[in-house]
Amino acid sequence: MKNPARLQTLAMPLALIGICIFFALRESAFIGPRNLTQLLVEFSITGTLALGMFMILLTGQIDLSVGSGVGLIGGLAAVLATQQAWPAPLALVAGTLVAVILWALMGALIVRHRIPAFIITLGGLLVFKGLFWLVIQNSTVPVTRGDQDNLYSLLTTYYLPAPAGLVLAAGVLGVLGLAGWRSRSARITHGLPVAAPGTLALRWIAAAGGTLGLVLVCNQFRGLPLPLVILAATAGGVFFLTRHTPFGRHLYAIGGNEEAAVLSGIPVPRVLITAYVLMGVAVALTGFMTTAYSGASTTTVGDLMELDAIAACVIGGTALRGGRGTVFGVLAGTLIMAALLNGMTLLAVAPEAKFIARGVVLALAVWMDVRLGGGHARA
Amino acid sequence: MPPLVEARGLTKRFPGVTALRDVSFDLRPGEIHALCGENGAGKSTLIKLLAGIHPHGSYEGELRVAGAEARFHGVRDAETAGIAVITQELALVDGLSVAENIFLGRLPRRGARVDWLETHRRATALLADFGLDVSPEAEAGTLGIGRKQLVEIIRALDKHSRVLVLDEPTAALTEREVDVLLEHLRRLRAQGTACIYISHRLDEVFAIADRVTVLRDGASVATLPRAEATAASVIRHMVGREITDQYPRRAPASTGPVLLAVNGLHVAGPDGKTALQDISLEVRAGEVLGIGGLMGAGRTELLLHLYGVWGTRTAGSVQLRDNAYPNPDPRESIARGLVLATEDRRRHGLVLGESVGFNLSLPSLRRFTRAAGRIDQAAEHAENQRMFHALRVKAPGLEARTAGLSGGNQQKVVLGKALMTAPKVVMLDEPTRGIDVGAKLEIYELINRLTCDGLAVLLVSSELPELMGLSDRIVMLAGGRVGGVFERREFSQEALLAAAMSRANAGM
Numbered sequence: 001m002k003n004p005a006r007l008q009t010l011a012m013p014l015a016l017i018g019i020c021i022f023f024a025l026r027e028s029a030f031i032g033p034r035n036l037t038q039l040l041v042e043f044s045i046t047g048t049l050a051l052g053m054f055m056i057l058l059t060g061q062i063d064l065s066v067g068s069g070v071g072l073i074g075g076l077a078a079v080l081a082t083q084q085a086w087p088a089p090l091a092l093v094a095g096t097l098v099a100v101i102l103w104a105l106m107g108a109l110i111v112r113h114r115i116p117a118f119i120i121t122l123g124g125l126l127v128f129k130g131l132f133w134l135v136i137q138n139s140t141v142p143v144t145r146g147d148q149d150n151l152y153s154l155l156t157t158y159y160l161p162a163p164a165g166l167v168l169a170a171g172v173l174g175v176l177g178l179a180g181w182r183s184r185s186a187r188i189t190h191g192l193p194v195a196a197p198g199t200l201a202l203r204w205i206a207a208a209g210g211t212l213g214l215v216l217v218c219n220q221f222r223g224l225p226l227p228l229v230i231l232a233a234t235a236g237g238v239f240f241l242t243r244h245t246p247f248g249r250h251l252y253a254i255g256g257n258e259e260a261a262v263l264s265g266i267p268v269p270r271v272l273i274t275a276y277v278l279m280g281v282a283v284a285l286t287g288f289m290t291t292a293y294s295g296a297s298t299t300t301v302g303d304l305m306e307l308d309a310i311a312a313c314v315i316g317g318t319a320l321r322g323g324r325g326t327v328f329g330v331l332a333g334t335l336i337m338a339a340l341l342n343g344m345t346l347l348a349v350a351p352e353a354k355f356i357a358r359g360v361v362l363a364l365a366v367w368m369d370v371r372l373g374g375g376h377a378r379a
Numbered sequence: 380m381p382p383l384v385e386a387r388g389l390t391k392r393f394p395g396v397t398a399l400r401d402v403s404f405d406l407r408p409g410e411i412h413a414l415c416g417e418n419g420a421g422k423s424t425l426i427k428l429l430a431g432i433h434p435h436g437s438y439e440g441e442l443r444v445a446g447a448e449a450r451f452h453g454v455r456d457a458e459t460a461g462i463a464v465i466t467q468e469l470a471l472v473d474g475l476s477v478a479e480n481i482f483l484g485r486l487p488r489r490g491a492r493v494d495w496l497e498t499h500r501r502a503t504a505l506l507a508d509f510g511l512d513v514s515p516e517a518e519a520g521t522l523g524i525g526r527k528q529l530v531e532i533i534r535a536l537d538k539h540s541r542v543l544v545l546d547e548p549t550a551a552l553t554e555r556e557v558d559v560l561l562e563h564l565r566r567l568r569a570q571g572t573a574c575i576y577i578s579h580r581l582d583e584v585f586a587i588a589d590r591v592t593v594l595r596d597g598a599s600v601a602t603l604p605r606a607e608a609t610a611a612s613v614i615r616h617m618v619g620r621e622i623t624d625q626y627p628r629r630a631p632a633s634t635g636p637v638l639l640a641v642n643g644l645h646v647a648g649p650d651g652k653t654a655l656q657d658i659s660l661e662v663r664a665g666e667v668l669g670i671g672g673l674m675g676a677g678r679t680e681l682l683l684h685l686y687g688v689w690g691t692r693t694a695g696s697v698q699l700r701d702n703a704y705p706n707p708d709p710r711e712s713i714a715r716g717l718v719l720a721t722e723d724r725r726r727h728g729l730v731l732g733e734s735v736g737f738n739l740s741l742p743s744l745r746r747f748t749r750a751a752g753r754i755d756q757a758a759e760h761a762e763n764q765r766m767f768h769a770l771r772v773k774a775p776g777l778e779a780r781t782a783g784l785s786g787g788n789q790q791k792v793v794l795g796k797a798l799m800t801a802p803k804v805v806m807l808d809e810p811t812r813g814i815d816v817g818a819k820l821e822i823y824e825l826i827n828r829l830t831c832d833g834l835a836v837l838l839v840s841s842e843l844p845e846l847m848g849l850s851d852r853i854v855m856l857a858g859g860r861v862g863g864v865f866e867r868r869e870f871s872q873e874a875l876l877a878a879a880m881s882r883a884n885a886g887m
Contacts, residue, residue: 157715190760192778210553234808246744247753253741256730262688263719264742264796 011315011368012332030346033220040218041156043338044227045289047303047331050312051231051238052282054330055275057313058242058251060322063116063276065106065124066309069283070302072132074097074291077139081152090151096284102128103280107273125306131297137194139157142296155230155292159223165215168224172232173208180204228290234285239327241278251275255322298362307362312337314365337361383408383573384429384462384542389440391424391433391597393659396813398424399438402599404592408540410696411564411574413584416594416676416843422577425594426544429575430458435455445541463535464544465816467551469527473520478502480519483533505533509563525556528591535573543567544575549583550675561587579673581610591737618843618872626848627816627820628667630826634851635664637698639685639717639804644695646684654680654690655859658851662804662835666827670849671840673879676856678839679722682806685837686712686719700803713742716803720793720810722839728793729781736763737779738792759878763785766795771821787818794825805829808839811845824850835840857881 022188023030049066056063077095080086086094106124110117144153156200178198187194217226240250250271262268275325286305291297316333319326340361363373382405399421415420427433428442432449435442437532442449444460451457451504457464471480479486480497487497502515503582511529519527528548535543545564549557564574564587576586584591585608592602593616601616638663641718648654654659655677672678685697687707687751697704721727729738740759741745747759763777770791774784782791790810797805807826811819817856825877826836826849839862846853847870855862 137681186757190757190764193775226483241755242382244756245756247750247752247756249737249754252733252737253730256732257726259727260730261741263686263709263721265800266741267710323730 012329012336016312016332016336016339017285019339023224023346027343027346027353028264030343033217035342035346036217037221037225038058039338040214041225041227041289041293041310042342044225044231045286046291046305046308046312047231047271048234048282048289048339050316050334051234051307051327052279052286053306053309054313054318054325055238055242055251056117056279057310058255058322058325059275060255060320061110061272061275062320063106063117063121063124065121065128066283066286066300067122067305067307068125068128069102069131069280070097070287070290070305071299072128072135072287072302073284073299074287074298074301075132075136075141077288078291078297079135080144081150082142082145085145088152092284092288093107093114093154093348095288096281099280099284099287100277101280102275103276103283110276111269111272132302136297136299138299140296140298143292152288153221153295154226156225156227156291157292158226159221160226160229161233162219162223165219165224166212169215173211176207177204185362203379206311208354230285230289232300234282235327235331239281242327247271247274251312252323253318255324257323272277274312276304277377298354304358308337308341311358311362313367314369315361318369320369328362333365380409380716382406382443383410383445384575386425386428387441387443389425389428389438391438391516391556398597399428400595400597401440402594404599404602406573406575408541408573409568409571410589411568411576411587413588413591414577414594415574415579415581415584415591415617417486417617417843419458419816420594420617421531422594423546424597424860425576426464426546426575429457429462429542429544432452433463447789449657455756458540460552461539461541462539462544463538464546465528465531465535465540465548466546467548469531469740471519471527471530473518475517475519476516477506477513478515480530481505481515481537483534483665486563505537509533523556523870524551525559526562527555528552532563536567536659540572542573542575544577545577546577547675548576549578549580557583563798566868570741573804579880581613583614585610594796609878611873614876614880615875618876626845627823627827628851629831630667630851631831631833635833636701637661637663639837640698641685642695642696644684645693646680646690646692647693648680651798653693653859655684658695658856658861660854660861660864662837664833664835665830666851667836667849669835669840669846669853671843671846671853671875671879672856672862673737674841676854676862676879679808680859682719682808682837682839686717686806695786713800713802716801717806718742718797718800718802718804719806720797720808722812724786724789724793728796731782733779733781734778735772735784735792736760736766738781739763739766739777739795739799742796743801762799764824766799770825771796783795785814785818787814788812790818790822794822798829802834804835804837806839809841810838811840811842843875847875848873855879 029035037237049070053063053066056079073095076098080091080094081088091257106120108119109115144150149157177338184194213225242251250261252370253264253266259266287302290300294301312334313325313330314320315336316329317329341355344357384403384406386402388396389399389402402421402425416422430440431454434452435450448789449460449610468644472483472850482498487494487501495657501513505811506515507613511526513522515524518531522530532543548560552560568574576588585605588605589601591613593600593613595617597772603612642659642730644655645653648657658681660668670678670681680689687709699717704715725731743753747755749755767777772788772791774788781789784792794810810822829836838849851864851867852876853870857879862881865875
C-alpha cells in the first residue's frame with residue numbers, strides 16, 4: 001500500500017518534468033516568459049475549478065455539470081455587464097449568487113432525494129448548456145464594452161507590478177516557512193515524528209527557489225497574472241477548510257466510510273450540500289476567469305472543463321471513491337493537465353489529436369487511481 | 380445402509396478461535412435432523428463445511444457422503460454430491476422469473492438459444508408437483524419470503540439434491556407459512572430426502588425432527604432421539620457451562636438516577652413491518668443493563684433505534700436523562716450524552732483508511748473547534764493521546780492507520796471514539812466479539828470504570844456467560860419483544876435461554 005502511493009507521489013513530478021522537457025525541445029518558446037505566463041493563467045483557471053471538484057470527490061460524489069456551469073455563469077455575468085450595463089462588480093456578484101443557488105439546488109436534490117450525483121449533474125450539464133445558450137442568445141458577448149477595462153476584463157488582463165509580485169511572493173514564503181516551523185515544533189511538543197531540520201529547510205529553499213523563479217520569469221513579461229493570485233487564495237482557503245476545520249474532516253470521513261460518518265453524528269446531508277455550494281463558487285470564479293480570458297462569452301466556453309478538473313484531481317492522487325487526496329496533489333495534477341494542453345496548442349497539434357490525448361490522460365489517471373488503491377476502504 | 384452424511388471428528392480452526400472441535404454427526408436417509416445451539420456454537424461453521432465453503436484441507440477430521448469420503452473444494456462439489464444449502468439470505472435473483480430462477484445457470488437450450496417453451500413447461504410441472512400456485516413467469520421479487528424459500532427448495536431438488544440444509548428457514552415466516560413449509564418437508568422425507576434443519580424455535584424442532592443434535596462451544600455434546608428431546612433437556616445441553624470469575628463485575632456501592640427509560644416502545648423496520656414490540660426497560664447511573672437474545676431477536680435494532688439510525692417509532696416513549704427524546708438522531712444523541720459503539724467495527728465503526736487520531740476525535744470535533752471554525756489541533760491531539768493511553772491501544776501511535784490494527788485494538792478505538800464525546804449513557808453492541816482474551820479483560824475493566832464514574836451502560840452480548848458476568852440486570856429479547864427481565868440473583872443460563880426462546884409462546 002505504501003510503496004505504490006510513494007510511487008504516485010514520485011510519478012507526478014517526473015511526468016511534469018518529462019512533459020516540460022518534451023515540449024521545450026520541440027518548441028523553445030514553451031519555456032519563454034510569454035508562454036509560461038499564459039500557461040500559468042490556464043493553470044489557474046483549471047486549478048480553481050479542480051479545487052472545487054476536489055472537495056466533491058473527497059466525499060465520493062462527482063459533478064459533471066461544472067463545464068456547462070462555467071459557460072453559463074461567465075455568460076450571464078457578461079450579458080449583465082455589457083448588454084444590461086450593470087457595473088462589472090455587481091454583475092460578478094450576481095453571477096456568483098446564481099451559481100450558489102443552482103449548486104445548492106443540485107446538492108439538495110442529490111442528498112435529500114437520494115438521486116445519484118452522476119445523473120443529477122449529467123442533467124445539470126445539459127440544462128446549464130441550454131440555459132447558457134439562451135442567456136447569450138447563441139452569440140458572442142464581450143465582457144466589456146468597447147475597449148474600456150472593467151473589473152471583469154481585468155481578471156485576466158491585470159498583472160501585478162514587478163515589485164508587488166516580489167513582495168507578495170516573499171510574504172507567502174515567509175508565512176509558509178513560519179507555518180512549517182511552527183507545525184514542526186508543535187509536533188515535537190507532542191512527541192510526534194518530524195522531518196530533520198535540514199530536510200525542512202531544503203524543502204523551503206526549493207519552494208522559495210521555485211516561487212521566486214516564477215515571479216522573476218513572469219516579471220520578464222508583464223508581472224504576476226491576477227488569476228494566479230486568485231488560485232493561490234482559493235488553494236489557501238481549500239487547504240484551510242480541508243486540513244483545519246471539522247468540515248474538512250467530515251469530507252474525508254464521508255468519503256472513507258459514510259456509515260461510520262453517520263454513526264459518528266456527522267450531519268452528512270449538510271456537509272454534502274455545503275460541498276456543492278462551494279463547488280458553485282469555484283464554478284463562478286472559473287467562469288469569470290475563463291470568459292475574461294477568451295475576451296467574450298461564446299457557446300464553446302467551458303466545454304469539457306469538467307473532465308479536465310476531474311482528471312487533474314485524479315492525476316493528483318484524489319480517489320474517485322472518496323476519502324483520499326490533498327490540495328497539493330490537485331495543484332500538481334492540474335499543472336500536468338495545463339502543461340499538456342498548452343504545449344499541444346503551442347505545437348499547433350490538430351484538435352482531433354488533442355481530444356484523443358486528453359481522453360488518454362483521463363483514462364490513464366483513473367487506471368492509476370484504481371491500481372494504486374483508490375479502493376483503500378477494501379484494504 | 381450407510382449414513383447419507385457422516386462427520387467424524389471435525390475440527391475447524393480460525394486464527395484465534397476454534398469454531399468446531401471434534402464434531403461427530405450423522406444424517407440418515409429420509410431423516411430430518413435438527414441442529415441446536417446458541418449463537419456461535421458452531422452451527423454455521425458446520426454448514427459451511429458441508430456446503431464446501433470451507434474447502435477440504437482447511438479442517439481436520441473426515442466428512443463422508445453416502446459412505447465415501449467427500450473432498451469438497453467449493454460449493455459446486457457439494458452440489459454435485461447432492462447437498463443443497465438454503466440460507467436465510469435467499470439466493471434468488473429478484474428481477475428474474477420463477478422459471479429462470481429454478482433453472483439458473485442451466486436453462487434448457489436448443490442450439491445456442493434458450494428453449495423458453497421447455498423452460499416454462501418444466502417449471503410448471505415442478506411447481507404443480509409441489510402444489511405451489513405460482514406462475515413460472517412471475518418475477519421472483521414479487522413473491523413473499525415463504526414462497527421464495529419453496530422455489531429455492533424446488534430448485535435444489537431439481538438438481539437432484541439428496542440432502543437439504545435449511546438454516547433458520549422460519550425466521551421470517553408467518554405461522555401459516557411455517558406450517559406449509561413443515562408439511563412440504565414431511566412429504567419430502569417420505570420420498571427419501573434427508574434434511575438438516577436449524578432453528579431456534581424449539582417447538583418447531585420437536586414438531587418435525589427425528590433426532591436433535593446439540594452443539595455447544597463448537598463441540599457436539601448430545602444427539603437425542605425425538606422421544607428424549609424435551610425443551611428442558613435440549614436447553615440443559617445447550618448451556619452447561621461454568622461461569623468463572625473471568626468477568627470481574629464490580630458494581631458501585633449505590634446507583635444513581637434513571638438515565639434512560641424506555642416505555643412500551645414499538646418500532647417498525649425499514650420494510651414497514653413491526654420489528655420491536657412493547658419494549659420497556661430502564662437503566663440507572665452506575666448500572667450495566669445487559670440485553671440478550673438469540674440472533675434476530677432485535678438487540679442491535681433496539682440500540683440502533685435508540686441512537687437514531689434505524690426504524691420508525693410507532694408507539695411508546697423514550698426518556699433520556701429526564702427529557703423526552705421523541706426523534707432520535709445521532710448528532711442529537713451525542714449532544715444529549717447517548718453514544719453507541721457498533722458491532723461491526725470495520726463496516727460501521729471506523730474510517731479504515733484514516734489514522735487512529737482521526738477516528739478517535741471524529742464525533743467530538745466540535746469540542747476542539749475555535750474561532751473561524753479552526754480545529755485546535757494541539758488540544759485535539761492532547762485529548763486523543765489521553766484516550767489512546769487510557770485504553771492502552773497497541774498501535775505505533777495516533778498516526779497509524781486503523782486498517783492495520785488488530786480486532787481488539789480497533790475495538791478500543793471504537794470505544795475511545797464513543798467515550799471522547801463525554802457520554803452519560805453508553806451502548807455497547809458486542810464489544811468483545813472477535814477479540815482476544817487479554818483485550819476482552821481490558822474491556823470488562825473499562826466497563827467497570829465507566830459505571831464507577833456514574834455512567835449507565837447498555838450491553839448487548841451473544842455470550843450468555845459474559846452477559847451474566849457483567850450485567851446488573853438482564854433483559855432478554857425474543858422475536859422483537861421482551862422475553863423476560865432478570866435481576867442478578869435470578870441469573871441462570873437455563874432461565875435466560877428459555878426466555879430467549881419464548882418467542883413461540885408469545886404467539887408471533
